[in-house]
Every structure is written in C-alpha cells, then in structure tokens.
Amino acid sequence: MSKVFLALQLSDDSRSIVDALLADNPNAVLEEQPAMVKINGEGRLTLKRASVEERMGRAFDLQELHLSLITLSGNIDETDDEFTLSWGR
16 A cells, blocks of 8 residues: 555644644654654544544534545545545545
C-alpha cells in the first residue's frame, strides 16, 4: 500500500480534527512542525464528523476541514459524515 496524508494549519479547530483522526485511525502517524501538523496513514485515513464534534463540543460540518487544510495526498471520498483519503482500491 501507499501512504496518504493531510497537512493542517495549527489552530484550536485543527487540534480537535487531529485528535479525532488519531483516535479513529490507530495506524496514523503525527508529524508536528512549526505552525502545521501532518498526519500520515498507510493506505487510508478517515475523518468522522461525530468524532470531531465530540472533541469540539459543537456541531461540525466536514467542509470546515478546508479552512485549516494546507495539502493532502490520496483519493477523496466525502459524505456528510466522513472524509476519507485512500490510495488504490
């Protein structure tokens, strides 16, 4: 499999997104850099709306991800409840 990743600007909202990604993707690897974080995954990463809402303590529209997003790698599959990056089948 190949790696997928997404990089986010550091903010209060992105910290909740990162926490949710790491909780829902046990094989994800966090790379912290000044002013940004990068989350790497082997083959697939899935961000669940409910997981982010739990950490933020408010409703979260997955489109809000784009406010913090710097770059990503992988094929995107997006619903109202999940944002998934994958590589291959």
